[in-house]
Amino acid sequence: MIDSSDVCTYCGALATDRDHVVPVAYQGVRYFTSSNWVWACSECNSFLVDQMLVTVQDRAAFLAERLAKRYRRVINMPHWTQEELSELGDRMRMEVQRGLKMKRLVAQRIENCRIVSRHGVPA
Numbered sequence: 143m144i145d146s147s148d149v150c151t152y153c154g155a156l157a158t159d160r161d162h163v164v165p166v167a168y169q170g171v172r173y174f175t176s177s178n179w180v181w182a183c184s185e186c187n188s189f190l191v192d193q194m195l196v197t198v199q200d201r202a203a204f205l206a207e208r209l210a211k212r213y214r215r216v217i218n219m220p221h222w223t224q225e226e227l228s229e230l231g232d233r234m235r236m237e238v239q240r241g242l243k244m245k246r247l248v249a250q251r252i253e254n255c256r257i258v259s260r261h262g263v264p265a
């Protein structure tokens with residue numbers, strides 16, 4: 143039923159869930175109509191549970207803050223030059239490179255949330 147090509151409306155990660163844009167707790171509606179939900183990744187969807195935010199823009203702004211807070215350490219990782227990386231042992235270098243890759247992915251997800259919070263979902 144879920145098409146793997148769908149991405150999270152908020153952060154752009156792989157979507158696995160459907161997010162009720164007016165939360166179930168506030169509209170009292172548990173079913174999905176064609177217009178009361180958007181695709182979301184499981185992390186964004188779990189952050190949004192029971193948040194009284196009724197527009198995609200407001201939900202995206204909330205997520206940008208939450209993601210920035212959760213991944214604060216990753217985001218604050220210092221930049222490493224190629225020269226600095228080459229001075230590390232293999233194992234340490236792989237760890238640092240893994241962290242830097244995660245930093246790029248998280249920064250991209252947060253930026254996507256900020257774009258959606260400003261402009262909404264592209265038609």
Ligand SMILES: [Zn+2]
Nearest residue numbers: 150153183186
């Ligand atoms: Zn997401």
